[in-house]
Amino acid sequence: MAKRVGVRKSEGTKEPIFAGYKPLASTYDEYFAEAGKVQPHTGTIVQQLENLGRDEIRERMRLAHASFLEGGITFSVYSDARGSERVFPFDPLPRVIDPVEWKMVDQGLKQRVEALNSFLGDIYGRQKILKDKKIPAAIVLGSPVYRKEVKGIRPRKGNYIYVAGIDLIRDQQGTFRVLEDNVRVPSGVSYVLENRIVMKKTFPRLFDRHNVAPVEEYPNRLRRAVTSAVPGRGTNLVVLTPGVFNSAYFEHSFLARRMGCDLVVIKKRVYAKTTGGLQPVDCIYRRIDDDFIDPLAFRKDSMLGVPGLVEAYARGNVVLANGIGNGVADDKAVYPFVPDIIRYYLGEEPILEQVPTYICERKADRKYTVENIEKLVVKAVNEAGGYGMLVGPKANKRQRSAFIRKVNADPRNYIAQPLVELSASPTWMPRGPAPRRLDLRPFVLRGNDSWVLPGGLTRVAMVRGSYIVNSSQGGGSKDTWVLERKKS
Amino acid sequence: MIVSRVAENAFWLARYLERVASMSRMMYVNVNFVLDVNLEGVPRWMPMVMAVDAEKEFLARTPEDKRDDAETVQQFLCWDRDHPNSIASDLYFARENARTIRETISLEMWESLNGLSLWFNSADGRKLYQRERFEFYQRLRDQCVMFQGFVLETMLRSEAYHFMRLGTSLERAVQTARMLDLKHHALGSAARTAEWPREIAQWQAILRTCSAIEPYFKVAQGELSGPRVVEFLLFEKKFPHSVIRSLEQARKFLKQVRTRGSSTDRSFKALEDLHRQLDAMSMEDVVQRGLHKALMWIDSAIAGICAAVQEEYFLAPPQVRRHRKSPQRKLSRTV
Numbered sequence: 001m002a003k004r005v006g007v008r009k010s011e012g013t014k015e016p017i018f019a020g021y022k023p024l025a026s027t028y029d030e031y032f033a034e035a036g037k038v039q040p041h042t043g044t045i046v047q048q049l050e051n052l053g054r055d056e057i058r059e060r061m062r063l064a065h066a067s068f069l070e071g072g073i074t075f076s077v078y079s080d081a082r083g084s085e086r087v088f089p090f091d092p093l094p095r096v097i098d099p100v101e102w103k104m105v106d107q108g109l110k111q112r113v114e115a116l117n118s119f120l121g122d123i124y125g126r127q128k129i130l131k132d133k134k135i136p137a138a139i140v141l142g143s144p145v146y147r148k149e150v151k152g153i154r155p156r157k158g159n160y161i162y163v164a165g166i167d168l169i170r171d172q173q174g175t176f177r178v179l180e181d182n183v184r185v186p187s188g189v190s191y192v193l194e195n196r197i198v199m200k201k202t203f204p205r206l207f208d209r210h211n212v213a214p215v216e217e218y219p220n221r222l223r224r225a226v227t228s229a230v231p232g233r234g235t236n237l238v239v240l241t242p243g244v245f246n247s248a249y250f251e252h253s254f255l256a257r258r259m260g261c262d263l264v265v266i267k268k269r270v271y272a273k274t275t276g277g278l279q280p281v282d283c284i285y286r287r288i289d290d291d292f293i294d295p296l297a298f299r300k301d302s303m304l305g306v307p308g309l310v311e312a313y314a315r316g317n318v319v320l321a322n323g324i325g326n327g328v329a330d331d332k333a334v335y336p337f338v339p340d341i342i343r344y345y346l347g348e349e350p351i352l353e354q355v356p357t358y359i360c361e362r363k364a365d366r367k368y369t370v371e372n373i374e375k376l377v378v379k380a381v382n383e384a385g386g387y388g389m390l391v392g393p394k395a396n397k398r399q400r401s402a403f404i405r406k407v408n409a410d411p412r413n414y415i416a417q418p419l420v421e422l423s424a425s426p427t428w429m430p431r432g433p434a435p436r437r438l439d440l441r442p443f444v445l446r447g448n449d450s451w452v453l454p455g456g457l458t459r460v461a462m463v464r465g466s467y468i469v470n471s472s473q474g475g476g477s478k479d480t481w482v483l484e485r486k487k488s
Numbered sequence: 489m490i491v492s493r494v495a496e497n498a499f500w501l502a503r504y505l506e507r508v509a510s511m512s513r514m515m516y517v518n519v520n521f522v523l524d525v526n527l528e529g530v531p532r533w534m535p536m537v538m539a540v541d542a543e544k545e546f547l548a549r550t551p552e553d554k555r556d557d558a559e560t561v562q563q564f565l566c567w568d569r570d571h572p573n574s575i576a577s578d579l580y581f582a583r584e585n586a587r588t589i590r591e592t593i594s595l596e597m598w599e600s601l602n603g604l605s606l607w608f609n610s611a612d613g614r615k616l617y618q619r620e621r622f623e624f625y626q627r628l629r630d631q632c633v634m635f636q637g638f639v640l641e642t643m644l645r646s647e648a649y650h651f652m653r654l655g656t657s658l659e660r661a662v663q664t665a666r667m668l669d670l671k672h673h674a675l676g677s678a679a680r681t682a683e684w685p686r687e688i689a690q691w692q693a694i695l696r697t698c699s700a701i702e703p704y705f706k707v708a709q710g711e712l713s714g715p716r717v718v719e720f721l722l723f724e725k726k727f728p729h730s731v732i733r734s735l736e737q738a739r740k741f742l743k744q745v746r747t748r749g750s751s752t753d754r755s756f757k758a759l760e761d762l763h764r765q766l767d768a769m770s771m772e773d774v775v776q777r778g779l780h781k782a783l784m785w786i787d788s789a790i791a792g793i794c795a796a797v798q799e800e801y802f803l804a805p806p807q808v809r810r811h812r813k814s815p816q817r818k819l820s821r822t823v
Binding site: 069070071072238272273274275276277279 | 489490491492493495587590598599602603606647651745801
């Protein structure tokens with residue numbers, strides 16, 4: 001069947017797409033320095049989108065949606081009894097990042113993750129940083145995700161972090177800042193890869209005039225990183241997932257496909273149950289939280305875990321990626337100390353900025369938080385997905401006082417940060433592009449060396465004026481382009 | 489070697505899809521040939537329910553005067569997700585099994601099955617069902633065959649492939665035996681020497697249900713009789729859906745995955761046994777035993793083989809089983 005794609009001629013009556021686009025006030029816009037004036041690296045994409053026209057973009061969006069649905073690239077909704085699946089909203093206007101800027105981000109991320117890994121080795125080892133009083137022991141050892149069960153256990157090659165997802169935002173000036181670290185089981189990478197596939201399928205010509213850094217090598221790199229601590233070839237690697245009803249199962253299966261499972265521990269060694277009997281397992285890329293990974297060590301009611309796994313890990317008989325107890329490094333109450341952690345272990349100045357943070361456990365900080373709550377974002381330290389937080393400027397009086405009560409009742413559990421005006425990017429709405437706020441989750445792999453996936457997952461708040469980008473709260477995503485220098 | 493769970497999902501994915509294919513052919517034929525074989529006093533629709541083993545659920549929820557009603561039975565066998573033997577349930581479980589081992593099957597297989605499932609559950613699917621029933625069943629069947637094509641064309645010849653083909657072959661043998669038994673469900677077991685003309689029409693419908701009408705006439709050279717049809721569907725080695733051919737295929741694939749030197753080899757022995765006995769059997773033996781009884785015997789022998797496969801390849805060895813928790817939702821059946 002012949003389809004008219006890309007041959008539609010402009011009839012002269014076509015209204016320019018970006019003519020009415022107004023960047024948000026006091027917010028960095030990814031495409032436009034000001035209304036009508038593009039950023040230095042987005043001129044080409046804006047021109048190309050104008051050439052395509054509204055109808056063509058809408059048609060291709062429809063194709064992209066169908067492509068996600070037909071590919072089964074969906075997430076499940078837990079609350080739905082039939083386990084129905086939804087497509088993660090995809091925005092066709094790519095987020096474009098300048099190569100020079102990215103180089104700095106790339107180095108900053110490697111530095112940060114390296115320092116966090118050293119921190120974990122120290123905390124579960126001799127705890128020198130605590131003795132040197134660079135960070136209060138109470139905050140670290142009092143963290144609900146500090147695992148005393150693995151104190152004294154040194155994983156192979158001292159690797160705790162194999163995969164990290166570091167959430168970045170851009171502030172009003174356009175400076176990238178770290179908002180949150182995630183060194184437990186960061187998710188979202190499969191959407192980066194699938195978004196790129198769909199983008200190439202539906203908007204192939206946009207790639208013609210851009211030199212976009214490829215993302216396709218991620219699965220290979222992941223395998224290499226995760227198996228790096230095991231000598232020799234033919235390493236048996238398994239992916240441990242909570243199962244098909246987990247919202248991110250698609251991703252687990254995706255990753256397993258590019259690099260499943262009943263595991264058992266016998267005499268402190270891990271085996272997979274196969275059709276040919278038990279086979280030894282060297283590495284586990286796990287997507288289950290510490291709490292559920294081993295009912296003998298942690299939650300006894302875990303149906304997902306492998307009894308005895310922690311002991312096998314302690315003996316060095318199996319590599320876990322990521323390691324156990326990593327949560328203490330991305331605890332939001334530890335986050336304010338990360339610049340000091342970088343200086344302490346690496347003797348370097350941090351390359352990436354972060355967001356000023358008030359630790360409610362400290363009296364003065366708590367006082368400040370309570371008195372200025374209408375200016376602050378208050379977050380529970382170990383929650384994710386946009387839950388357990390209050391956006392002060394957006395909340396009403398009752399919500400604020402309710403939150404103040406929570407903070408006073410359990411101060412260790414809360415931090416506060418000034419509301420950062422997250423950068424925005426043109427995002428396709430029914431009537432055309434409108435500014436929507438976004439963040440970026442790049443993925444860092446640490447094996448024998450460190451590697452950062454160019455770009456990462458750009459999540460976008462689809463609701464006007466919203467600062468919450470999480471998919472569980474109606475966020476969508478965009479393909480993220482890191483431009484490389486021109487080939488010729 | 490593959491992870492047992494993957495093997496199990498592959499096996500059941502294939503079985504569920506084979507059921508969808510078989511049921512859609514059965515319904516297609518029954519709708520299509522209603523004029524040829526609409527007989528006074530002979531139930532037309534209820535036997536379908538019996539053939540897929542859904543009698544209990546069906547009787548429990550259907551008033552007596554609706555039990556042979558075309559729309560009631562089709563609604564029940566096509567769309568009813570509240571029992572496990574409808575096309576909707578089979579398709580759902582097939583897709584869930586495929587989704588679970590998405591990393592093992594090929595992209596083409598996944599997209600074709602996912603596409604089929606999306607279409608079946610869409611307004612378009614429902615509309616076609618209401619407007620063009622023949623075309624609806626035909627499309628279902630065609631999509632199943634297309635999936636098989638993708639299996640052959642795109643799937644790595646890994647162990648998972650062998651388990652899939654094993655599942656397809658065993659399920660096909662079961663389905664052919666059950667289709668042959670349709671006549672028993674419709675007319676009962678009263679032995680007759682001479683065939684009624686209307687029985688001839690019924691045999692024809694059974695042949696069509698097994699995609700066998702043309703192959704049959706090529707082999708039987710024009711003659712159409714009950715015993716010849718039975719003989720063809722049970723024993724014709726050249727016909728892809730015959731019981732003997734399906735068992736031969738199953739044997740071939742089970743041989744590929746067989747764990748040599750393992751202490752038990754029950755599934756393979758049971759399969760060889762059934763195959764050998766059936767191969768040595770003649771039509772006279774079948775007549776003597778009674779067709780329904782012979783078919784029941786085949787059905788339960790295959791159930792036994794499947795149980796042994798389950799035990800030997802999918803369940804964990806004893807030291808593992810101690811820790812094993814029941815799955816959140818069952819994607820497979822025991823038979």
